[in-house]
Amino acid sequence: METNETLQPTIAQVVENVEKVIIGKRDVVILSIVALLAKGHVLLEDVPGVGKTMLVRALAKSVNAQFKRIQFTPDLLPSDVIGVSVYNQKEMQFEYKPGPIMGNIVLADEINRTSPKTQSALLEAMEEGNVTVDGVTRPLPRPFFVMATQNPIEYEGTYPLPEAQLDRFMFKLKMGYPSLAEEIEMLNRSEKVPPIEEIQPVITMDELLHLQKQVADVYVDENVKRYIVEMVQQSRENASIYLGVSPRGSVALMKAAQAYAFVHGRGFVIPDDVQFLAPYVLSHRIIVKSEAKFDGLTAEEMVAQIMKRTPVPIQR
Amino acid sequence: MMEAVENIGRRMIICGFACWLLIEWLLPLEAVSDTTNAEVFMVFVAACFLLYLLRTPIWISVLIKIAYMIYALNSLFYHVSYVQAVKLIFQEIAHHAPMLFAARWMEWTNSFRSFLFFFLLWLMAYLLHYRLFTQKRLFLFYALTVTYIAVLDTFTAFRGNGAIIRLVVFGFFFLSFLHMERLREKATIAEGIREWWGACLCLIGLAIACGYVSPKLPPQWPDPVAFVKSYAVAQEEKRDDPASAKVKKIGYGQNDSRLGGPFIADDTVVFIAEDEKRHYWRVETKDIYTGKGWESFQSEQLQSFENNVDLGYSWWSPAVKKQLMTASVHMKQSYFHIVYPYGLRKVKAKENVVYRMEAATEKIYTTDRSAYTLPLASYDIVYEYPTFPIEALKAAPPVKDAGLLERYTQLPKNLPERVRALAKQIASGKPTQYEQVKAIEQYFHTNGYMYETTDVAVPGKNEDYVDQFLFETKKGYCDNFSTSMVVMLRAIGIPARWVKGYTSGRLLEEKNGKYIYEITNNDAHSWVEVYFFGIGWVPFEPTQGFTNPYVFSAPQSAPETAPLPEQRQPEQNRVPLDKVREQPHSAPAEELSLPALSWKQAAVALAVLLAFVWIAYRTRRKWWPYATIVRFQYKRTKGDNLFAEAYLSLLRHLDDYGLKRNKGQTLRQYAAYVDDWFQTNEMTKLTLLYEKMVYQQETARVEWTEVKELWENLIKRTVS
Structure with a gap:
């Protein structure tokens, strides 16, 4: 956070609650909440053991949501995710057995380990908000929030998510290792009972849904919208970028900015919100040209460059 | 890409300037030496720099230059086939090279000289190129160029005005450009370049504007050439006669502050006059004798009169008989003043000219409407030829006018006493002023004074010019005689002044009752005017061998009654000069000089304005913030927008x-x-509101009132 803006009180409670488990990762926590509020999904990319699962579980518990976890393996089938119709001999009819996706907060662990077929089944569900089994469309529960993780280290036998799939995640985040003090604190807390067992819900699901509605009411001024679009368009025109950000990206950026402004108790979006979120929203939607890659340019750097070049609106 | 373009641009500028500087050396050649076709060399210089600019491989550039040299030499001198030309050039080199070492330079042919000159230019171009591109320095060469132009301008017929202006404008620009280049080499300073351009151009522009607007005085020192030459002559002559250091005097000059020295004959025709009478041609009078020469009374006063309109200037009282005459003058030399006879009434020229008479010297300048000097090629004159009645002159009482006496009887304090004594001696026993004047005029004719133009002394440091002539050398020309007469008259209290001009010249022919005279520099002359109360200034001629062209009429034709009434009403017939002096601000003069002044004033005002704007811009941080605060203090429109405006202004x-x-x-x-x-939080507070x-x-x-204080605090912080 660039400015020490205070958080919206309800959100502050949630953050505080999650931080009992996740130490020193406020940005990630807040971004996760932002995604949850903006009805987006998050892709966490990091090495194992930095607390990805813990974050999701803590978040789910704080908002009193149903938590489901899918461990993606190469042999996982789409039906293992979205559920399957089983013939009930007693009833003499097919009966839908919901898959693990039928939860409020779903952790899709190591998503890149499964086959593209299964991946796309998940992502379709994420995008459309419902699943179709045997021709019957069933809505997913509300709220529905997927946090997928992938391990950037072991690429052997993985199916990297194609660009079209990455686009469906609002953010791509990295946890990173905790600092020394933070890690010691982590040890302290885990000494007796794992802290995850101890945390209590702070808001109800209904409250969460209400918050989501409120987020949609956050005002985005014309000039800020223009600012977002200008940034996105620059990513399409940049000579070092092979594939720029899609319009879905600009929508995601705006929605995230609304949620972010709401999280900070503001009824309107300011360019600072956009700037803070842009790296998380845009980086994974950009494919940097190989030449530029050889020059050491990464997508994050490209986004930073674009931000520097796009004039911030300072007047109505 | 941009870098490369900029680089080429810089190289082009450097090459262009170096080339121009070298060509600036070649430009005066045709004027000061017998060099012709200087453009051939200029093209060569340009080619040299073009080749450097293009970074042509050395063997190609050498080939091109040699080919050009052969081509140029052949088309200038040989006019044969190129193969033969090469042969001839080789032969010449073989033939002339030994002379080079035997110092027999005068025997060289022009073709060989040109050949060597080409080599010299080649060498110069190379050196310039080397200094410019490796050292980025050129001040020495630039200074040399300025010196070269200045020396040529001073000592030769070459006029270096344009060259000097070009040197200042481009040279300064180039020098600062090179300075910038050196800085760029030391450290990469990409920023500030634009400011530098602006500042540099502004400064040069200001310098030009100042130079253009500021008044151009005529040379303040006598032409040094004559002095240097005379010094050289004096050195030679000292061997024979150490006492005779001399100043040469050629024709009609402006400066009479040091008289003496030999008079060199110069028969350049100054003007041709068609006239009805023989008379002297006046140019100006001088009235301050310094002991070494004459100086003009310092006065800015000008009297203007129009073309073909009567002067309204009365030269003499009605006691003097006048005869209306006409004359035409055709100038062969260009002067900004006119030559005119006594009793001038009208001048008529084709040009739209205004005549401005310097009241102090009676010198008449010709100018255009905006007071710029305008030399006339020819003009017609209407004048009154005077006949001075001797009786009236004799009857004139001594002059009493104190101002007039003070001015026209001025003498240096260190005038030797024997001059005064001699004057008194000559004048003694003569009852009237006229007779005293006549006696002194005649004195030179009978006492062994000789007209001499070559063996004329220059007064030494402690010698008086008149004293030396009267008592020691007794040899001299018009200046000696006339000055001595004026000084002697003044010594006995008679107001007199020294007049310069031309004699009537040589009569060429008579045509339709008009005489055609040719006046050359040899006819430059000086004589004496004496003031007679109730009559005016009367010319006298003391110089041996010259006769006064004006008629002094014998008493029988001038009854005594004529002049006497005039004496009773002297006020009406006051000397015109006095009248002019009593009316220091003659309206027409002011009116006519107004446009010129206003033009210059406008330019000065513009320059001042520019300077003011520049200063205001430079010091804006001292006043601009306060100006903004004041501006918003009184701005009470649209509450919301006011804050937005104020924030953006902040x-x-x-x-x-x-x-x-x-x-x-x-x-x-x-x-x-x-x-x-600033170590505050004011800006953040303000920004959150603005957001x-x-x-x-x-x-x-x-x-607005709530945030005003915050805003003002911040604005004030920007004052530095």
Whole structure:
């Protein structure tokens, strides 16, 4: 956070609650909440053991949501995710057995380990908000929030998510290792009972849904919208970028900015919100040209460059 | 890519300037030496620099240059086939090379000289190129060029005005450009270049404007050439006669502050006159004798009169008989003044000219409407030829006018006493002023004074010019005689002045009752005017061998009654000069010089304005913030917008202060930066309020009075 803006009180409670488990990762926590509020999904990319699962579980518990976890393996089938119709001999009819996706907060662990077929089944569900089994469309529960993780280290036998799939995640985040003090604190807390067992819900699901509605009411001024679009368009025109950000990206950026402004108790979006979120929203939607890659340019750097070049609106 | 283009641009500028500088050396050649076809060499120089610019491989550039030399030499001198030309050049080199070492330079042919000159230019171009591209220095060569032009301008017929202006403008620009290049080499300074261009051009522009507007005085020192030459002559002559250091005097000159020395005959025709009478041609009078020569009474007063309009200047009282005459003058030399006879009434020229008579010297300048000098090629004159009645002159009482006496009986304090004594001696026993004047005029004819133009002395440091002539040398020309007479007259209290001009010249022919005279520099002359009360200034001629062309009529034709009434009403017949002196601000003169002044004033005003704007711009941080505060103090329109305007204006001030906001920086980030700089939190406070105005749906009402203090504090911080 660039400015020490205070958080919206309800959100502050949630953050505080999650931080009992996740130490020193406020940005990630807040971004996760932002995604949850903006009805987006998050892709966490990091090495194992930095607390990805813990974050999701803590978040789910704080908002009193149903938590489901899918461990993606190469042999996982789409039906293992979205559920399957089983013939009930007693009833003499097919009966839908919901898959693990039928939860409020779903952790899709190591998503890149499964086959593209299964991946796309998940992502379709994420995008459309419902699943179709045997021709019957069933809505997913509300709220529905997927946090997928992938391990950037072991690429052997993985199916990297194609660009079209990455686009469906609002953010791509990295946890990173905790600092020394933070890690010691982590040890302290885990000494007796794992802290995850101890945390209590702070808001109800209904409250969460209400918050989501409120987020949609956050005002985005014309000039800020223009600012977002200008940034996105620059990513399409940049000579070092092979594939720029899609319009879905600009929508995601705006929605995230609304949620972010709401999280900070503001009824309107300011360019600072956009700037803070842009790296998380845009980086994974950009494919940097190989030449530029050889020059050491990464997508994050490209986004930073674009931000520097796009004039911030300072007047109505 | 940009880099490369810029690089080429810089190289082009450097090459262009170096080439121009070298060509500047070649330009005067045709004027000062017997060199012709200088453009051939200029093309060669240009080619040399073009080849350097293009970075042609050395063997190609050498081939091109040699080919050009052969081509040029052949088309200038040989006019044969190129193969033969090469042969001839080789032969010449073989033949002339030994002379080079035997110092027999005078025997060289022009073709060989040209050949060597080409080599010299080649060498110069190479050296210039080397200094410019490796050392980026050129001041020495630039200074040499300026000196070269200045020396040529002073000592030769070459007029270096244009060259000097070019040197100042381009030279200064180029020098600062090179300075910038050196800085660029030392450290990469990409910023500030634009400011440098601006400042440099402004400064040069200002210098030109000042130079253009400021008045151009005529040379303040006598032409040094004559002095240097005479010094050289004096050195030679000292061997024979150490006492005779001399100043040469050629024709009609402006400067009479040091008289003496030999008079060199110069039969250049100055003008041709068609006239009805023989008379002297006046140019000016001088009235301050310094002991060494004459100087003019310092006065700015001018009397203007129009073309073909009567002067309205009365030369003499009605006691003097006048005869209306006409004459035409055709100038062969260009002067800014006219030559005119006594009793001038009208001047008529084709040009739209205004005549301005210097009241102090009676010198008449010709100018155009905007007071710029305008030399006339020919003009017609109407004048009154005077006949001075001797009886009236005799009857004239001694002059009493104190101002007139003070001015026209001025003598240097260190005038030797024997001059006064001699004057008294000559005048003694003569009852009237006229007789005293006549006696002194005649004195030179009978006492062994000789007209001499070559063996004329220059007074030494402690010698008086008149004293030396009267008592020691007794040899001299008009200046000696006339000056001596004036001084002697003054010594006995008779107002007299020294007049310069021309004699009537040589009569060429008579045509339709008009005489045609040719007046050359040899006819430059000086004589004496004496003031007679009730009559005016009367010319006298003391110089041996010259006769006064004016008629002094014998008493029988002039009854005594004529002049006497005039004496009773002297006020009406006061000397015109006095009248002029009593009316120091003659209206027409002022009116006519007004346009010229106003033009210059406008230019000066513009320059001052520019300077003011420049200073205001440079010191803006001292006053601009306060100006903004005052501006918003009295701005009471549209409450919300006022804050927005004020905030944006604050941003401009901060930017000018040096706290630049990147365009990708949000207001909060910038505010944090500003607050960090000033160690406050005012900017953030203000920014949070402003944010609401810009990004919120319903624009928040911000009370201007609430934020005014914050805003003012911040604005004041930008004062530096």
